[in-house]
Structure formats: C-alpha cells, structure tokens
Amino acid sequence: MELQRHADRGAQAERTLLAWLRTALATATVLVAVGRELLPRHPFAAALVLACTPVAVAVAALARRRYRTVRLPTHLGPPEGAALLAAGSALVVAGGVAVLAYVLTR
Secondary structure, three states: OHHHHHHHOOHHHHHHHHHHHHHHHHHHHHHHHHHHHHOOOOHHHHHHHHHHHHHHHHHHHHHHHHHHHHHOOOOOOOOOOHHHHHHHHHHHHHHHHHHHHHHHHO
16 A cells, blocks of 8 residues: 555646646647638737737646646745646636637627
8 A cells, every 4th residue: 555655646746737738738739720720811810819829838838847846846835836827828718718709709
C-alpha cells in the first residue's frame, strides 16, 4: 500500500497539466482555423478570433509554469499562476462568445 502511494505522488498535478495543455493548444488551433474562415466575410470577427490565439498559447505556457511550481516547490504557500490561468481562459471564452454574437447578428 505504501509503494502505491509513493508511485502516485504528483500524478494529479501532471494529469492536470496535460489537460490544460491539450485544451489550450486545441483552442489555439480552432481559433486559427475559424479566423481563417471568417477573414473574407467578417474581417472584424476574424481579427478578434486571431487576437485570442496568443492568449490560448499563453495559457499553455502558464500551465507549464504552474506545474513546475507545484512539482518542485521552492517556497511555502500556495502556487502562483492560478489567477492568470483563470483570467486567460475567461478572455479566450469571452472572445469566442463575442465573435459568435457578432457573426450571428450580421
């Protein structure tokens, strides 16, 4: 039983990192594809979509930084970066909703 607990140590943080990376990179890919499709008909919406792409990539970078902080703690206290991850994710979602509203009302 003790061996199993030792083997699972840190697995949750790694699974969370992988989920963040998959989500952020898939989001960036979809944003680029949608932006390219919108460009000829809705240039403003395409610009909004493409502007959110670097934010999605930044979310992936922040997830890696947060994982390293959790995995190799060098100071006491909660890990940093949770607010930045939440803000970046909210920004990408808000951009997607704004573009959807723009396209549907045109």
